[in-house]
Amino acid sequence: MITSLEQLVPAAQRAVRGQPLVMAVAQANDPHVEEAVAEAERLGLVRALRITREDPAEAAREAVAAVRSGQAQLLMKGLLQTAEILRAVLDRDTGLRTGRALSHACVVQVPGFPRLLHISDIALNIRPDLARKADILRNQVAVARVLGLARPKVAVIAALEKVNPDMPATVDARALQEMAERGEFGDCDVQGPLALDLALSPEAGAVKGVTGPVVGQADVLIMPDLETGNVLYKALIHLAGASSAGIVVGARCPIVLLSRSDPAPFKVNSIALAVLAAFA
Numbered sequence: 001m002i003t004s005l006e007q008l009v010p011a012a013q014r015a016v017r018g019q020p021l022v023m024a025v026a027q028a029n030d031p032h033v034e035e036a037v038a039e040a041e042r043l044g045l046v047r048a049l050r051i052t053r054e055d056p057a058e059a060a061r062e063a064v065a066a067v068r069s070g071q072a073q074l075l076m077k078g079l080l081q082t083a084e085i086l087r088a089v090l091d092r093d094t095g096l097r098t099g100r101a102l103s104h105a106c107v108v109q110v111p112g113f114p115r116l117l118h119i120s121d122i123a124l125n126i127r128p129d130l131a132r133k134a135d136i137l138r139n140q141v142a143v144a145r146v147l148g149l150a151r152p153k154v155a156v157i158a159a160l161e162k163v164n165p166d167m168p169a170t171v172d173a174r175a176l177q178e179m180a181e182r183g184e185f186g187d188c189d190v191q192g193p194l195a196l197d198l199a200l201s202p203e204a205g206a207v208k209g210v211t212g213p214v215v216g217q218a219d220v221l222i223m224p225d226l227e228t229g230n231v232l233y234k235a236l237i238h239l240a241g242a243s244s245a246g247i248v249v250g251a252r253c254p255i256v257l258l259s260r261s262d263p264a265p266f267k268v269n270s271i272a273l274a275v276l277a278a279f280a
Contacts, residue, residue: 001148003116005109005243005269012045012272015279020047022071023256023271026063026085027078028052032260036267037076043268045275046074056080060088064096067253073278076256076271086124089251101125101135102250104257105143106233107273110242113200117236118144118152118220122229123257124248130172134184137176137222139249141188143273144220146280154180155199155218156192157228161210163193169224176222189213192222196232245269247277254278 002011025037028050037048049072053059059080066072075096077085089096104123107116120140125132137154144152156173163170173192180190191214197204202216223229236242244266248255254274258267 005107005116005245005265008245008269008272008276009043009045012275013043015276016045018044020044021073021275021278022047022049022066023074023076023274024049024051024063024066024072025076025078026051026088027056027059027080030079030260032267033076033078033258035264036258036271039264039268040271045271048076051078056084057088060085061091061094064088064091064094067096068094073253074256074271074274075251075253076274077258082257085255085257089255096252098250098252100138100250101128101132102248102255103136103139104246105140105249106244106246107143107147108233108236108242108244110236110240115219116147117218119229119233120220120222121226122223122233123226123246126226128225130175133172133176133222134179135250137190137220138185140220140222141185142280143247143249143277144188146273146276149219150187152188152219153214153217154185154188154190154220154222155194155214156190156222157196157199158193158224159195161194161198161208169193172224173222188220191215194218196221243269245273247274249277 023046029052103121106119158169170193191212199218205215254277
């Protein structure tokens with residue numbers, strides 16, 4: 001089982017067995033992207049198919065076509081906008097749809113915290129409804145399993161741990177728990193709604209008298225909306241010194257979607273995570 005982000009690159013190197021995966025990079029002519037791609041190539045994780053068309057729509061379509069044809073096993077966004085690459089991925093005729101929603105799967109390592117945290121969604125789904133949250137949960141649990149968690153513990157986060165009809169996030173959280181109890185998410189424990197302290201701290205659970213299979217033990221945090229998830233993620237990075245890796249899942253291949261401001265190790269971690277997810 002992978003217990004730290006430092007283990008991602010060695011694990012991906014073992015997975016490829018000396019045969020790097022081909023990664024189609026749409027509009028690769030960006031120095032920030034090239035830095036990460038070149039390092040991933042040096043490490044033997046990928047062989048980049050650099051697509052440098054000036055027109056972003058053409059670059060996105062060509063990169064997606066490389067995956068559809070089997071020429072590439074991974075997709076990466078370069079200089080073009082996120083919306084442009086997603087438009088090509090979601091095209092009903094020529095894209096990479098699977099019938100499941102796309103979501104951003106993030107893995108965070110916080111100094112002093114005893115395990116990796118999986119957080120979703122922090123980048124794509126703005127106000128997901130219940131059906132979309134179910135896909136987000138499935139996607140993030142799948143990534144957790146890639147890292148070796150046989151039975152991930154999933155906390156569906158809200159502002160409090162009781163269902164309040166005036167707080168839709170709590171209603172959805174309980175519905176997701178009930179779906180899990182019916183076996184709709186496979187081998188995982190899902191509990192919600194849970195406030196963040198109850199998801200992460202056994203002491204908070206003891207003080208509040210809240211019990212359950214996930215209280216104080218959450219591996220996965222399913223956030224109520226993108227704003228909440230993004231704020232939590234950036235607080236962990238900038239205030240707690242956390243490091244991260246993240247990919248887009250739900251398409252026919254993992255998609256590497258990086259921020260230009262991400263430190264170089266975050267970028268390489270994300271490519272390594274994509275490699276591991278491609279073998280799942």
